[in-house]
Amino acid sequence: MSQYNRPMTSDLSGRLLSWYARHQRALPWRATRDPYQVWVSEVMLQQTQVETVLPYYQRWLRLFPTIEALAAAEPQAVLAAWEGLGYYSRARHLLRAAQQVAVEYGGALPRTVAALRALPGIGRYTAGAIASIAFGLDAAVLDGNVKRVLARVFDFRADVKSPAGERQLWALAESLVPPGRAGDYNQALMDLGAAICTPRAPACLLCPLRDLCAAYRLGVQRERPVTPARPARPQRVQAAGVVRKRERVLIVQRPPEALLGGLWAFPEAVCPAEAQAGRKADARHGACLRAALRADCGLKVRIGSRMLTMQHAFTHFRLTLHVFDCRWQAGRLRRAGRLRRWVRVQELVQYPMGKLDRKIAEALLADEKRGLLRDDRPGTKGGG
Numbered sequence: 457m458s459q460y461n462r463p464m465t466s467d468l469s470g471r472l473l474s475w476y477a478r479h480q481r482a483l484p485w486r487a488t489r490d491p492y493q494v495w496v497s498e499v500m501l502q503q504t505q506v507e508t509v510l511p512y513y514q515r516w517l518r519l520f521p522t523i524e525a526l527a528a529a530e531p532q533a534v535l536a537a538w539e540g541l542g543y544y545s546r547a548r549h550l551l552r553a554a555q556q557v558a559v560e561y562g563g564a565l566p567r568t569v570a571a572l573r574a575l576p577g578i579g580r581y582t583a584g585a586i587a588s589i590a591f592g593l594d595a596a597v598l599d600g601n602v603k604r605v606l607a608r609v610f611d612f613r614a615d616v617k618s619p620a621g622e623r624q625l626w627a628l629a630e631s632l633v634p635p636g637r638a639g640d641y642n643q644a645l646m647d648l649g650a651a652i653c654t655p656r657a658p659a660c661l662l663c664p665l666r667d668l669c670a671a672y673r674l675g676v677q678r679e680r681p682v683t684p685a686r687p688a689r690p691q692r693v694q695a696a697g698v699v700r701k702r703e704r705v706l707i708v709q710r711p712p713e714a715l716l717g718g719l720w721a722f723p724e725a726v727c728p729a730e731a732q733a734g735r736k737a738d739a740r741h742g743a744c745l746r747a748a749l750r751a752d753c754g755l756k757v758r759i760g761s762r763m764l765t766m767q768h769a770f771t772h773f774r775l776t777l778h779v780f781d782c783r784w785q786a787g788r789l790r791r792a793g794r795l796r797r798w799v800r801v802q803e804l805v806q807y808p809m810g811k812l813d814r815k816i817a818e819a820l821l822a823d824e825k826r827g828l829l830r831d832d833r834p835g836t837k838g839g840g
Contacts, residue, residue: 531718548718552576597646694726726744804817
């Protein structure tokens, strides 16, 4: 049985398109129909605000102006261009897909939804967006903004994140696409969700679909869309070490399949959560880090004082990271070069890093500029 009320919708696309013609946002990727530029913008906009994306999008196109340029790029250059944008698998997928397009399609994106969906990192939504905006195909889209608009206009009462709810909303979205106008229509839905039909405070009095909105008529617009209660994110505690050797510090590259895969980081260890902070907690965290450095890197390290503590919310957990000042004592670095390197503090800017590791690097650089990193303590000399 259908989980939504279907009002009269003959005017829906017409109203949306008229509103969009007057109120569409002026965005650089809307000044082009170049499939590559549309693709890059849609990938960057996944789970990321427009204001955040704008400088990244413009810099990306300066660095990688074509699919062929991206396909030929080094993975580290691609990750460096993406640094700070988050969800780094998107950058890795862009690179892999560009390489595939360069080989299989001569550097031009395929022009069908099915072929687009076969590329790494392109799902049903992104394929529909590229196909409709760049190629003018009658393809639907369904992202968070579109789900919210449709759930309110049609008083959709099922869980929009459930498999059944997703199937019904996709079918609904596809049934509403106006032939020949899918690109503008899809962008109008996205803009309406971003500017008017917002999650917590929808501006219903300004909405061009107000008269068609079943949830507004019933007074339940704030209760739509229906989503499951979000479970509490687990807490994770880790210790990271700024390991100094002469005038260099140790960094390691994360495995490709790991969180923040391919980025560089200061060596770290997962620790048991502590109910309280203090010297005893620091000692236990330092012991975890010391053991990890010996097991993973083959180094004997003296753990010094805790330099700082940072917290960060990832999608599936919350992290507390304790950062310790460490000194190399003995041991030759395992797998040195490709995965683990001793580098000067000034060189850290050359290595793409996640947000927390970049903060550590910036703090080290600031200390060095103030002359606080002279490494003249005992136990800092030797090979490795």
